[in-house]
Amino acid sequence: MKFEFPTLKTIIQIILISLILAVVAYFAFPLFALEQVPAQRLFTYGILAGALLGMLLISTRIYPASSTRVESIFVGNLAFKASPNALRKLFEEYGDVHAVRLMTDRATRRPRGFGFVEMKRKDAKNAIRALDGTEFYGRELKVNVANERKSDD
Known part of the structure; x- marks a missing residue:
């Protein structure tokens, strides 16, 4: 298996995915949650989920046909x-x-x-x-x- 460093484009995509998930978690989760969770914690969970999703995208890189x-x-x-x-x-x-x-x-x-x-x-x-x-x-x-x-x- 060959290791490749992520390109700048990939890093930007990971950051965008993280921010989008953080904002969605910040605004949407309190509407559906039965218990109160601090907004900062939701934002952090969104960032972590986005980072994990981005790393998954890197590890399963799809090359053009x-x-x-x-x-x-x-x-x-x-x-x-x-x-x-x-x-x-x-x-x-x-x-x-x-x-x-x-x-x-x-x-x-x-x-x-x-x-x-x-x-x-x-x-x-x-x-x-x-x-x-x-x-x-x-x-x-x-x-x-x-x-x-x-x-x-």
């Missing part, structure tokens, strides 16, 4: 002796690799000379820019975004 979306990269003109591990090491220089698939012929089970690498979208773009046209096992790689598979319909 665009930053976590996995992109499939087509890698062509691969040498037949290239292994999935070697290809993974090559692409790991540009980010986390989720999967590597080298395509083989169904009948002969021999390599077909191309494969796919899955990475986060941002890392994939950097890898494509850097690796397209580079030499790998004596062959010049063709690296680009993989096209969607066409349906049989």
Whole structure:
């Protein structure tokens, strides 16, 4: 698990949540309470509840879908002796690799000379820019975004 310091925006959100809950507790709770609770105590409870809620928001941070979306990269003109591990090491220089698939012929089970690498979208773009046209096992790689598979319909 990686620790991240909260951003200024997150800290401001926590403070706003705390203040809103404090004000709501200060004004609304006395209307519904059967017993009298001092207003300062209600305000303090609201601040504490807001701080706890804010910390919960930080610990369960939700990242935008665009930053976590996995992109499939087509890698062509691969040498037949290239292994999935070697290809993974090559692409790991540009980010986390989720999967590597080298395509083989169904009948002969021999390599077909191309494969796919899955990475986060941002890392994939950097890898494509850097690796397209580079030499790998004596062959010049063709690296680009993989096209969607066409349906049989």
